[in-house]
Amino acid sequence: MQTACPSPASQDWTSIVHVPGSDATFGEVSEFSYTFDAYGVHGSLERIARIAGEVLDAWRCGRLAACALDDLRTALFMSQSAWRVAGVEPTDGFRVGYEWELLGAIRELSGGLVMDHRPITL
Numbered sequence: 001m002q003t004a005c006p007s008p009a010s011q012d013w014t015s016i017v018h019v020p021g022s023d024a025t026f027g028e029v030s031e032f033s034y035t036f037d038a039y040g041v042h043g044s045l046e047r048i049a050r051i052a053g054e055v056l057d058a059w060r061c062g063r064l065a066a067c068a069l070d071d072l073r074t075a076l077f078m079s080q081s082a083w084r085v086a087g088v089e090p091t092d093g094f095r096v097g098y099e100w101e102l103l104g105a106i107r108e109l110s111g112g113l114v115m116d117h118r119p120i121t122l
Contacts, residue, residue, distance in 0.1 A: 015116035019107040022100070026089050029103060033080035036073040037119040052078035059098060064105040072109065073117075076102045 017035045020028045038048045055075035058067050067075075079099055106114065 017116045033076045036117045038074045038077040
């Protein structure tokens, strides 16, 4: 099975998704996180992990607003993937707060609408 994903620089807005609001459930945030194919955009787990780590560092320093939209979406994808692999939902305030702040930064930077970067099965 192959996947294809439009370039993040592409201006093809034929498939747009709404960024969940601040009252979103964990399930809605999880579903939204998978509208970004980080593997298709970045090519490797190593690159995804590096970008996610840089975004986490920026969050710890209060600089999420300086992050690029694709980097924020990559970090949310990575965080949600970790929960999915673990088979649990987060209960600690650190992770929940981090993901909700990522979501808020994504919403602010995008105006509430982002391109759907889900992989397309060919």
